Amino acid sequence: MSWTDERVETLKKMWGEGQSASQIAKELGGVTRNAVIGKVHRLGLSNRTSGAAASKPETKEKPAAAAPKPEAKPRPQPKTEAARPVQDPASEQKPAGPARRQIIPAGQPLPPQPSANEISPEALAKVNEIEKKAKKISLMELTERTCKWPVGDPATEDFWFCGLPVQAGKPYCEAHVGVAFQPMSARRDRKR
DNA sequence: CCCTGATTCGC
DNA sequence: GCGAATCAGG
Numbered sequence: 554m555s556w557t558d559e560r561v562e563t564l565k566k567m568w569g570e571g572q573s574a575s576q577i578a579k580e581l582g583g584v585t586r587n588a589v590i591g592k593v594h595r596l597g598l599s600n601r602t603s604g605a606a607a608s609k610p611e612t613k614e615k616p617a618a619a620a621p622k623p624e625a626k627p628r629p630q631p632k633t634e635a636a637r638p639v640q641d642p643a644s645e646q647k648p649a650g651p652a653r654r655q656i657i658p659a660g661q662p663l664p665p666q667p668s669a670n671e672i673s674p675e676a677l678a679k680v681n682e683i684e685k686k687a688k689k690i691s692l693m694e695l696t697e698r699t700c701k702w703p704v705g706d707p708a709t710e711d712f713w714f715c716g717l718p719v720q721a722g723k724p725y726c727e728a729h730v731g732v733a734f735q736p737m738s739a740r741r742d743r744k745r
Numbered sequence: 746c747c748c749t750g751a752t753t754c755g756c
Numbered sequence: 757g758c759g760a761a762t763c764a765g766g
Contacts, residue, residue: 556757573749588759590750595757599751698747720748723766 554583556592568593683728688716700726702733 554560560581567577574593575586593599684704688694690713695701700715701724717726725733 575748585759586750587761591752591757591759594751718747720766723748 554581561592561596564589564592565596565598568598677732679728680732683717683726684715686717687713689713690716700724700729702726702729 556564563581564577567580568574572580573586574589578584578586578589581589687704688699689704690699692714694716695714698719700717700719702715703712704715705712715726715729717728719725720727720730723730
């Protein structure tokens with residue numbers, strides 16, 4: 554498979570949307586995530602953060618600089634616009650949302666709720682659905698790869714942990730990660 | 746172990 | 757230019 558304009562376009566679009574290289578590769582087909590990443594780099598769009606570019610004060614960058622990127626891409630090409638169900642908010646009853654009302658251990662600093670908790674309705678729906686399939690494991694059953702999302706009231710029997718397989722490095726399964734962490738696809742570091 | 750992106754280097 | 761192998765990390 555070669556990088557046709559269409560494929561490159563898809564690549565750009567998906568990468569821009571924050572899709573992972575593996576997802577993009579799967580979508581495109583015929584390529585591995587390595588190929589995708591390689592291409593991404595060659596295209597010079599490795600940084601998903603267009604605005605505040607992560608400048609490396611360390612390595613003495615050549616003053617070559619220049620290459621100003623106005624970055625004004627009117628790219629409203631809907632094409633294969635993914636369906637956007639957008640469940641109405643009526644899909645909530647009283648699921649004892651674990652999104653809040655969570656027991657805080659002892660630490661007092663609890664800023665993770667600066668402003669309104671606006672969790673995407675899709676994410677919520679996902680959680681509600683996944684909670685049905687939750688393994689409902691106990692505290693003792695938690696392992697390195699079980700979702701540690703608490704459900705219910707710890708003061709009652711009506712309490713368990715999700716227990717579904719976690720994503721990777723994260724303490725929760727995919728669905729709960731979605732609720733816990735906002736689509737903040739701006740983790741740029743690495744100290745290599 | 747699962748996954749992520751980053752980099753290298755032979756092709 | 758390409759991407760598998762490798763690296764570094766969550």
